[in-house]
Ligand SMILES: Nc1ncnc2c1ncn2[C@@H]1O[C@H](COP(=O)(O)OS(=O)(=O)O)[C@@H](OP(=O)(O)O)[C@H]1O
Protein backbone atom coordinates (compact mmCIF):
# COMPACT_ATOMS: atom_id res chain seq x y z
CA UNK A 1 0.00 0.00 0.00
CA UNK A 2 1.45 3.43 -0.99
CA UNK A 3 2.24 5.61 2.06
CA UNK A 4 1.15 8.66 0.01
CA UNK A 5 -2.53 7.72 0.29
CA UNK A 6 -4.19 9.60 3.14
CA UNK A 7 -7.56 8.62 4.67
CA UNK A 8 -10.15 11.44 4.65
CA UNK A 9 -12.64 11.63 7.52
CA UNK A 10 -15.99 12.71 6.09
CA UNK A 11 -18.54 15.11 7.59
CA UNK A 12 -21.38 12.52 7.52
CA UNK A 13 -20.82 9.14 9.19
CA UNK A 14 -22.43 5.67 9.10
CA UNK A 15 -24.44 6.20 12.27
CA UNK A 16 -25.99 9.41 10.86
CA UNK A 17 -26.82 7.72 7.56
CA UNK A 18 -28.36 4.72 9.35
CA UNK A 19 -30.42 7.04 11.56
CA UNK A 20 -31.68 8.94 8.53
CA UNK A 21 -32.62 5.63 6.88
CA UNK A 22 -34.17 4.39 10.14
CA UNK A 23 -32.42 1.01 9.94
CA UNK A 24 -29.39 -0.99 11.05
CA UNK A 25 -27.08 -1.51 8.07
CA UNK A 26 -25.82 -5.06 7.52
CA UNK A 27 -24.43 -7.50 4.99
CA UNK A 28 -26.69 -10.53 4.57
CA UNK A 29 -24.08 -12.86 3.06
CA UNK A 30 -25.55 -15.94 1.33
CA UNK A 31 -23.00 -18.67 0.64
CA UNK A 32 -23.61 -22.09 -0.91
CA UNK A 33 -23.04 -24.29 -3.92
CA UNK A 34 -24.07 -23.35 -7.43
CA UNK A 35 -27.78 -24.14 -7.74
CA UNK A 36 -28.30 -24.08 -3.96
CA UNK A 37 -30.80 -21.23 -4.31
CA UNK A 38 -28.70 -18.19 -3.33
CA UNK A 39 -29.88 -15.91 -6.17
CA UNK A 40 -33.52 -16.98 -5.98
CA UNK A 41 -33.70 -16.61 -2.21
CA UNK A 42 -31.70 -13.35 -2.20
CA UNK A 43 -34.06 -11.84 -4.76
CA UNK A 44 -37.18 -12.83 -2.81
CA UNK A 45 -35.60 -11.70 0.46
CA UNK A 46 -34.77 -8.29 -0.98
CA UNK A 47 -38.34 -7.94 -2.27
CA UNK A 48 -39.66 -8.70 1.22
CA UNK A 49 -37.23 -6.38 3.01
CA UNK A 50 -37.98 -3.61 0.50
CA UNK A 51 -41.71 -4.06 1.05
CA UNK A 52 -41.00 -3.51 4.73
CA UNK A 53 -39.41 -0.14 3.88
CA UNK A 54 -35.80 -1.30 4.30
CA UNK A 55 -33.27 0.41 2.02
CA UNK A 56 -31.59 -2.55 0.34
CA UNK A 57 -29.27 -3.60 -2.41
CA UNK A 58 -28.47 -7.00 -3.93
CA UNK A 59 -25.15 -8.19 -5.38
CA UNK A 60 -25.17 -11.53 -7.22
CA UNK A 61 -22.21 -13.56 -8.51
CA UNK A 62 -23.42 -13.91 -12.07
CA UNK A 63 -24.30 -10.21 -12.44
CA UNK A 64 -21.17 -8.79 -10.79
CA UNK A 65 -19.09 -10.97 -13.09
CA UNK A 66 -20.50 -9.03 -16.04
CA UNK A 67 -19.02 -5.79 -14.71
CA UNK A 68 -16.90 -5.16 -11.62
CA UNK A 69 -15.44 -8.68 -11.69
CA UNK A 70 -15.71 -9.28 -15.44
CA UNK A 71 -11.95 -9.84 -15.58
CA UNK A 72 -12.03 -12.80 -13.16
CA UNK A 73 -12.39 -16.54 -13.75
CA UNK A 74 -12.85 -19.50 -11.40
CA UNK A 75 -9.41 -20.61 -10.34
CA UNK A 76 -8.78 -20.20 -6.61
CA UNK A 77 -6.82 -16.97 -7.05
CA UNK A 78 -9.63 -15.30 -9.01
CA UNK A 79 -12.29 -16.48 -6.58
CA UNK A 80 -10.28 -14.97 -3.72
CA UNK A 81 -10.02 -11.66 -5.60
CA UNK A 82 -13.72 -11.76 -6.50
CA UNK A 83 -14.75 -12.04 -2.84
CA UNK A 84 -12.11 -9.53 -1.72
CA UNK A 85 -13.67 -6.94 -4.06
CA UNK A 86 -17.23 -7.81 -2.97
CA UNK A 87 -16.17 -7.59 0.68
CA UNK A 88 -14.85 -4.07 0.18
CA UNK A 89 -17.93 -3.02 -1.82
CA UNK A 90 -20.20 -4.51 0.88
CA UNK A 91 -18.39 -2.42 3.50
CA UNK A 92 -19.07 0.71 1.46
CA UNK A 93 -22.76 -0.18 1.28
CA UNK A 94 -22.89 -0.75 5.05
CA UNK A 95 -21.14 2.60 5.54
CA UNK A 96 -23.91 4.14 3.41
CA UNK A 97 -26.49 2.74 5.84
CA UNK A 98 -27.78 0.11 3.40
CA UNK A 99 -28.89 -3.48 4.07
CA UNK A 100 -26.93 -5.29 1.36
CA UNK A 101 -27.65 -8.87 0.35
CA UNK A 102 -24.83 -10.77 -1.39
CA UNK A 103 -25.30 -14.05 -3.25
CA UNK A 104 -21.92 -15.54 -4.11
CA UNK A 105 -20.69 -19.10 -3.80
CA UNK A 106 -17.84 -17.58 -1.76
CA UNK A 107 -16.35 -21.05 -1.19
CA UNK A 108 -13.41 -20.23 1.03
CA UNK A 109 -13.72 -19.63 4.79
CA UNK A 110 -10.80 -17.19 4.82
CA UNK A 111 -12.50 -14.93 2.27
CA UNK A 112 -15.78 -14.84 4.17
CA UNK A 113 -13.79 -14.16 7.35
CA UNK A 114 -12.07 -11.26 5.58
CA UNK A 115 -15.43 -9.63 4.85
CA UNK A 116 -16.47 -10.17 8.46
CA UNK A 117 -13.23 -8.54 9.64
CA UNK A 118 -14.05 -5.33 7.73
CA UNK A 119 -17.33 -4.88 9.60
CA UNK A 120 -18.50 -4.27 13.15
CA UNK A 121 -20.02 -7.05 15.26
CA UNK A 122 -23.54 -7.83 14.06
CA UNK A 123 -23.05 -6.23 10.64
CA UNK A 124 -21.98 -9.44 8.88
CA UNK A 125 -24.73 -12.07 8.79
CA UNK A 126 -23.46 -15.29 7.22
CA UNK A 127 -26.27 -17.41 5.78
CA UNK A 128 -25.28 -20.93 4.80
CA UNK A 129 -27.65 -22.04 2.03
CA UNK A 130 -27.10 -25.70 2.81
CA UNK A 131 -28.56 -27.47 -0.20
CA UNK A 132 -26.96 -30.87 -0.83
CA UNK A 133 -25.01 -31.15 -4.07
CA UNK A 134 -27.33 -33.95 -5.18
CA UNK A 135 -30.24 -31.50 -5.11
CA UNK A 136 -28.19 -28.73 -6.75
CA UNK A 137 -27.16 -31.10 -9.54
CA UNK A 138 -30.72 -32.36 -9.99
CA UNK A 139 -31.88 -28.72 -10.34
CA UNK A 140 -28.93 -27.62 -12.54
CA UNK A 141 -30.85 -24.51 -13.72
CA UNK A 142 -28.02 -23.40 -16.04
CA UNK A 143 -26.86 -26.85 -17.15
CA UNK A 144 -23.48 -26.19 -15.56
CA UNK A 145 -23.30 -29.43 -13.58
CA UNK A 146 -23.87 -31.34 -16.82
CA UNK A 147 -21.07 -29.37 -18.49
CA UNK A 148 -18.79 -29.86 -15.46
CA UNK A 149 -19.44 -33.63 -15.39
CA UNK A 150 -18.69 -33.86 -19.12
CA UNK A 151 -15.46 -31.89 -18.66
CA UNK A 152 -16.67 -28.89 -20.64
CA UNK A 153 -16.15 -26.70 -17.57
CA UNK A 154 -13.16 -27.02 -15.23
CA UNK A 155 -12.78 -25.72 -11.66
CA UNK A 156 -16.50 -26.17 -10.98
CA UNK A 157 -17.44 -25.81 -7.33
CA UNK A 158 -18.26 -29.10 -5.69
CA UNK A 159 -16.93 -31.11 -8.64
CA UNK A 160 -13.28 -30.14 -9.10
CA UNK A 161 -13.13 -26.98 -7.01
CA UNK A 162 -13.51 -26.88 -3.23
CA UNK A 163 -16.38 -25.55 -1.16
CA UNK A 164 -15.59 -24.95 2.53
CA UNK A 165 -18.91 -25.04 4.41
CA UNK A 166 -19.39 -22.47 7.19
CA UNK A 167 -18.83 -23.92 10.68
CA UNK A 168 -20.78 -21.27 12.65
CA UNK A 169 -22.96 -19.20 10.32
CA UNK A 170 -25.38 -16.72 11.88
CA UNK A 171 -28.09 -18.56 9.95
CA UNK A 172 -27.86 -22.19 8.84
CA UNK A 173 -30.54 -22.44 6.16
CA UNK A 174 -31.13 -26.18 6.14
CA UNK A 175 -32.50 -27.74 2.95
CA UNK A 176 -36.27 -28.33 2.93
CA UNK A 177 -38.13 -29.58 -0.13
CA UNK A 178 -40.32 -26.49 -0.39
CA UNK A 179 -40.99 -23.55 -2.69
CA UNK A 180 -38.46 -20.71 -3.05
CA UNK A 181 -41.04 -18.40 -1.45
CA UNK A 182 -41.24 -20.63 1.64
CA UNK A 183 -37.46 -20.73 1.94
CA UNK A 184 -37.20 -16.96 1.59
CA UNK A 185 -39.93 -16.46 4.20
CA UNK A 186 -38.12 -18.87 6.57
CA UNK A 187 -34.91 -16.84 6.13
CA UNK A 188 -36.70 -13.52 6.63
CA UNK A 189 -38.36 -14.80 9.83
CA UNK A 190 -35.01 -16.08 11.16
CA UNK A 191 -33.28 -12.75 10.42
CA UNK A 192 -36.04 -10.80 12.18
CA UNK A 193 -36.16 -13.21 15.16
CA UNK A 194 -32.37 -12.88 15.60
CA UNK A 195 -32.56 -9.09 15.36
CA UNK A 196 -30.37 -8.80 12.28
CA UNK A 197 -32.96 -6.88 10.24
N1 LIG B 1 -16.36 -23.05 -12.70
C1 LIG B 1 -17.41 -22.48 -12.06
N2 LIG B 1 -17.60 -22.74 -10.76
C2 LIG B 1 -18.68 -22.17 -10.12
N3 LIG B 1 -19.60 -21.34 -10.70
C3 LIG B 1 -19.38 -21.08 -12.01
C4 LIG B 1 -18.31 -21.62 -12.74
N4 LIG B 1 -18.38 -21.19 -14.04
C5 LIG B 1 -19.47 -20.41 -14.09
N5 LIG B 1 -20.08 -20.32 -12.89
C6 LIG B 1 -21.23 -19.44 -12.60
O1 LIG B 1 -20.69 -18.41 -11.78
C7 LIG B 1 -21.45 -18.27 -10.61
C8 LIG B 1 -20.55 -18.28 -9.40
O2 LIG B 1 -19.91 -17.02 -9.33
P1 LIG B 1 -19.49 -16.51 -7.88
O3 LIG B 1 -18.89 -15.17 -8.10
O4 LIG B 1 -20.66 -16.64 -6.96
O5 LIG B 1 -18.38 -17.58 -7.49
S1 LIG B 1 -17.24 -17.41 -6.38
O6 LIG B 1 -17.87 -16.79 -5.18
O7 LIG B 1 -16.16 -16.51 -6.97
O8 LIG B 1 -16.71 -18.79 -6.13
C9 LIG B 1 -22.37 -19.43 -10.49
O9 LIG B 1 -23.63 -18.85 -10.21
P2 LIG B 1 -24.62 -19.55 -9.21
O10 LIG B 1 -24.99 -20.84 -9.92
O11 LIG B 1 -25.77 -18.59 -9.10
O12 LIG B 1 -23.90 -19.80 -7.91
C10 LIG B 1 -22.36 -20.11 -11.84
O13 LIG B 1 -23.57 -19.87 -12.51
Ligand SMILES: Nc1ncnc2c1ncn2[C@@H]1O[C@H](COP(=O)(O)OP(=O)(O)O)[C@@H](O)[C@H]1O
Pocket residue numbers: 032033034035036037038039040041103139141176177178179180181183
Ligand atom coordinates in the same frame (compact mmCIF):
# COMPACT_ATOMS: atom_id res chain seq x y z
N1 LIG C 1 -36.68 -23.72 -1.93
C1 LIG C 1 -35.96 -23.22 -2.96
N2 LIG C 1 -35.14 -22.16 -2.77
C2 LIG C 1 -34.39 -21.68 -3.79
N3 LIG C 1 -34.40 -22.18 -5.07
C3 LIG C 1 -35.23 -23.22 -5.28
C4 LIG C 1 -36.03 -23.78 -4.27
N4 LIG C 1 -36.74 -24.80 -4.79
C5 LIG C 1 -36.36 -24.86 -6.07
N5 LIG C 1 -35.48 -23.91 -6.40
C6 LIG C 1 -34.87 -23.72 -7.73
O1 LIG C 1 -33.48 -23.98 -7.62
C7 LIG C 1 -32.77 -23.12 -8.51
C8 LIG C 1 -31.78 -22.31 -7.70
O2 LIG C 1 -31.02 -21.57 -8.64
P1 LIG C 1 -30.26 -20.25 -8.17
O3 LIG C 1 -31.17 -19.39 -7.35
O4 LIG C 1 -29.65 -19.69 -9.40
O5 LIG C 1 -29.17 -20.84 -7.19
P2 LIG C 1 -27.69 -20.25 -6.99
O6 LIG C 1 -27.82 -18.76 -7.09
O7 LIG C 1 -27.30 -20.73 -5.62
O8 LIG C 1 -26.86 -20.83 -8.07
C9 LIG C 1 -33.77 -22.22 -9.19
O9 LIG C 1 -34.14 -22.80 -10.45
C10 LIG C 1 -34.97 -22.29 -8.23
O10 LIG C 1 -36.20 -22.07 -8.89
